[in-house]
Amino acid sequence: xxxxxxCLCFPVRGGxxxxxxxxxxxxxxxxxxxxxxxxxxxxxxMALIFGGFxxxxxxxxxxxxxxxxxxxxxxxxxxxxxxxxxxxLGIARIGMMAYQLQANKDWISSECWGAVNDKxxxxxxxxxxxxxNTPIPTFIKLFIVGLVIDFVLNLYMYFVVWRFYVxxxxxxxxxxxxxxxxxxxxxx
Numbered sequence: 001x002x003x004x005x006x007c008l009c010f011p012v013r014g015g016x017x018x019x020x021x022x023x024x025x026x027x028x029x030x031x032x033x034x035x036x037x038x039x040x041x042x043x044x045x046m047a048l049i050f051g052g053f054x055x056x057x058x059x060x061x062x063x064x065x066x067x068x069x070x071x072x073x074x075x076x077x078x079x080x081x082x083x084x085x086x087x088x089l090g091i092a093r094i095g096m097m098a099y100q101l102q103a104n105k106d107w108i109s110s111e112c113w114g115a116v117n118d119k120x121x122x123x124x125x126x127x128x129x130x131x132x133n134t135p136i137p138t139f140i141k142l143f144i145v146g147l148v149i150d151f152v153l154n155l156y157m158y159f160v161v162w163r164f165y166v167x168x169x170x171x172x173x174x175x176x177x178x179x180x181x182x183x184x185x186x187x188x
Contacts, residue, residue: 004163006019016064016160016164017068017069019156020157022153024062026150027054027057027061028055031051031052034051034054035047035048038050040108040131041101046096046100053090056086057086060082064076064161067161073168076165076168079158080158086154087151097143097144098144102140105136105137108136109136
C-alpha cells in the first residue's frame with residue numbers, strides 16, 4: 001500500500017526515524033537562531049516564545065525518534081497524542097510570525113541602516129549582513145516559505161509515525177494468529 005512506506009522508498013519505521021532526525025535538526029537550529037537573532041525581528045518576548053516553540057517541536061520529534069528506535073509503543077503513542085496539538089499551534093505560529101514580520105518590516109529595515117541600532121547589532125555582523133543584503137519583502141517571503149516547509153515536514157512525520165503506531169498496535173490481529181505483543185513486534 002502507498003502509505004506503508006515513507007517518501008515511497010523507505011520502510012515506515014526507518015523513514016519515520018529519518019524524518020524525525022531531520023525535524024530535530026531543523027527545529028533545533030531554528031530554535032537556536034530564534035533565541036540568538038529573534039530580537040532583531042520580533043520583540044524579545046515573542047522571540048523567546050517562537051524559539052521555545054521550535055524547541056518544543058524538536059523535543060516531540062525526539063520523543064518519536066526514541067520511540068521508534070526502541071520499538072516503544074508508549075512513546076509512539078505519546079507522540080501521536082501530543083503532536084496534533086503541536087501541529088495546531090504550528091499553524092498559529094506561522095500566522096503570528098508572518099504578521100509580526102510584516103508589521104515590523106520598517107523597523108527591521110531601519111535596523112539594517114543603523115537608524116535604530118540600540119540592541120548592539122551591527123550590519124557587518126554575520127547574521128545582519130545576510131539579512132540586510134536581502135530585500136526585506138523577499139526575506140519575509142523566504143522566512144514564511146521556510147516555516148511552511150517545516151510545518152509540512154512535521155505533518156508528514158506525524159503521518160508516518162501514526163502509520164507505524166497503527167501497524168504496531170494492530171499487526172497481531174491482522175495476521176489472524178494469536179501473537180503476543182513481543183512476537184508481533186518482530187513480525188512488523
